[in-house]
Each structure stands twice: as structure tokens, then as C-alpha cells.
């Protein structure tokens with residue numbers, strides 16, 4: 001059976017990246033996906049916005065919704081302080097082993113736990129099963145129509161604290177209109193918009209940061 005695009009991305013990383021060097025893994029994926037095959041990684045331009053928000057949050061416990069090939073998990077995990085940890089939820093079983101392998105090549109397996117399943121099923125287990133207290137940073141990059149319901153679920157599960165920072169990808173393209181409506185009209189979130197472009201394209205996109213006020 002011929003390989004998937006995600007397997008070809010892994011092959012390229014495995015062959016070209018420097019083992020244990022997160023930057024070289026990111027550069028390899030960005031090069032492959034801008035020159036060979038487009039893929040839905042957050043990419044280098046929006047990746048810089050992600051970097052800056054992660055540095056601002058300096059999280060001890062971080063959550064990512066939508067692992068895909070692990071590109072943004074590597075961007076986040078490479079900036080975490082020694083005892084900090086990233087949980088990343090991915091529902092697609094084909095992406096999970098590829099993301100694990102790419103994160104391993106980056107040398108960041110100790111800082112990232114990939115949880116396979118739907119966010120709405122795993123979020124309610126974070127406290128009991130994964131010993132999470134509250135989340136300092138959440139990156140939303142999964143199904144766009146799940147951004148709003150899963151944000152509500154995070155709040156309902158007591159996983160947000162005063163100052164928790166959420167960052168959402170693809171606000172313009174593919175778009176997350178229900179989320180934008182919800183988060184900007186919810187008085188307990190302070191929102192900031194970061195205009196950018198769709199990964200590897202000249203198409204407009206944006207990220208939205210939302211700080212939970214408690």
C-alpha cells in the first residue's frame with residue numbers, strides 16, 4: 001500500500017533532521033511542506049506567534065488539541081522549563097505513531113504525552129487519570145467546530161485558572177466563527193487577535209489569544 005503524506009513527512013525528518021535537535025526537525029518539516037507537499041502544520045510564520053505566547057505563558061502544564069505530525073508539540077515542548085509537561089490530544093489513529101516518532105527524533109519524548117482519542121472524551125479525565133491540576137496554556141488546533149464546545153468543557157472541568165492562556169489557530173482559514181463569537185462575548189476572557197497567513201501559503205489567516213480572567 002503506498003505511503004501517506006504524513007509517513008513521507010516522517011521519512012524526510014528521519015533522513016534529514018539532526019537527531020535531538022528540535023530546530024532542525026521544525027526546519028525540515030517546514031522545508032518539506034513548503035517545497036514538496038502542503039500539510040496542516042502551524043508552520044513557521046504562525047509558529048513565531050505560538051512561540052511568543054508560550055514564552056509569555058511559561059507553562060508548567062500545557063495542553064494541545066490536535067497533534068497531527070507533532071510540529072506544534074515540538075514548538076511548544078522545546079520552550080518548556082525542566083519539569084513542565086505538554087499533553088497533546090489526537091483523535092486520528094494514523095497520525096499518533098507518526099507524531100510520536102517525529103517528537104522522539106526531536107528528543108522531546110520526555111516532555112510530551114500524546115493522548116489518543118476525542119478531546120471531549122479525554123479532557124474530563126485529565127485531572128483524575130493524568131494528575132493535572134490546572135492548565136497554564138492551551139493550544140487549539142483540532143476540528144474548528146470543536147474549539148468552542150471544548151473550551152466550555154475545559155472551564156466546566158475546572159481546568160482553567162486565573163491567567164490561563166488559550167491560543168487558537170485558523171481563526172480566518174478554515175475559520176472558527178462560533179469560537180470567535182463565543183470567546184469575544186464571554187466576559188471572563190480577554191482576547192487578542194494576531195493576523196498572519198495560512199501555513200506555507202499567501203492566504204490570510206489569524207490566531208486568537210484568550211486569557212481566562214477567573
Ligand SMILES: O=C(NCCNC(=O)c1cc(-c2ccc(F)cc2)cc(O)c1O)c1cc(O)ncn1
Nearest residue numbers: 040041042066091092141142143144169170173174
Ligand atoms: O484533527 C483533526 N483535523 C485536523 C484539524 N486541523 C485542521 O483541520 C486544519 C486544516 C487546515 C486547512 C487549511 C486549508 C485547507 F485547504 C485545508 C485544511 C489548516 C490548519 O492549520 C488546520 O489545523 C480532526 C479530524 C477528525 O476527523 N476528527 C477530529 N479532529
Ligand SMILES: [Mg+2]
Nearest residue numbers: 042141169170
Ligand atoms: Mg491549524
